[in-house]
Amino acid sequence: MTSLNSDSANLGYRHPHLLGIEGLSAQEISFLLDLSGDYAKLDPRSHSYERLLDAHTVINLFFETSTRTRTSFELAAKRLGAEVINMSVAWSSIKKGETLIDTAMTLTAMHPDVLVVRHPDSGAVKLLSEKVDCAVINGGDGSHEHPTQALLDALTIRRRRGRLEGLTVAICGDVMHSRVARSNIHLLTTMGAKVRVIAPPTLLPSGVESLGVTAYFDMREGLRDVDIVMMLRLQTERMQGSYVPSIREYFHFYGLDREKLGLAKPDALVMHPGPMNRGVEIDSELADDIDRSVIREQVEMGVAVRMACLDVLTRPLRPSPEGA
Ligand code: ASP
Secondary structure (H helix, E strand, C coil), rough: EECCHHHHHHHHCCCCCCCCCCCCCCHHHHHHHHHHHHHHCCCCHHHCCCCCCCCCEEEEEEECCCHHHHHHHHHHHHHHEEEEEEEEECCCCHHHHHHHHHHHHHHHHHCCEEEEEEEEEHHHHHHHHCCCCCCEEEEEECCCCHHHHHHHHHHHHHHHHCCCCEEEEEEEEECCCCCHHHHHHHHHHCCCCCCECCCCHCCCCCCCCHHHHECCCCCCHHHCCCCCEEECCCCCHHCCCCCCCHHHHHHHHCCECCCHHHCCCCEEEECCCCCCCCCCCCHHHHHCCCCCEEEHHHHHHHHHHHHHHHHHHHHHHHCCCCCC
């Protein structure tokens, strides 16, 4: 049976929860990426994962819709032997007027080991983590953070390029509403990458440069010589009013196509967290080009990253190998 469980493994991350990337050190991020990389090397079809989460319960508590993140956490938890309960609360308790905290208290009375929470409000997951007595993983809160997405993006880049330090990464599109952008900015700048953000003025938060990035309104200028092009979805569900003149115009100026990609390094990788709006922020054929696009690999790395996070956050609850 494959074991990644060593005594030293919880020395690298000593927090009870994973709420965001902001504030984590380069060592902590490297530790999580190394462990994720070890999980990524295991063959899922060999059915040889150690059941580290046997008799553990993971509750996926999603107040917002999700396909890949929820499924990815579910698969990761099940591969480690956990019981998984999926709860979509958007249309049930919330509609009946139950508050976030009431929902959390109800769930903790069932004694889960980990709560994976997605919520439309920034900060809601942190608030919840202060009220419950189990590990909490932020599965995306409003436009604030999506830490496991940034980790899986970094793992994908590291596997392809061997490092993060010194790379130039362009994050393009709806930066304003994107928790993916925020978590990636924190992670990549902490790890020594240079980050550019490219967006129309209406979709770039003011003062974004204080996060250590360079801002561009002109995509052609911003893509010049970058190593990685990370595209973001236009998050219309977070927009009140109109932020872009028309989809056609948006694609013309900010959609990634071969011509614009030609300005990046010849081997620049194309990434997207999904779900993609094909023909809006990315040319459909380019998204599927296995020579340039690593979008599928990002999904694959997502499971490995989530296994590592579940492993690390439940470790103190298990006896050490010596039974201490
Ligand atoms: N799946 C990512 C998120 O939950 C990106 C997106 O929805 O556009 O933030």
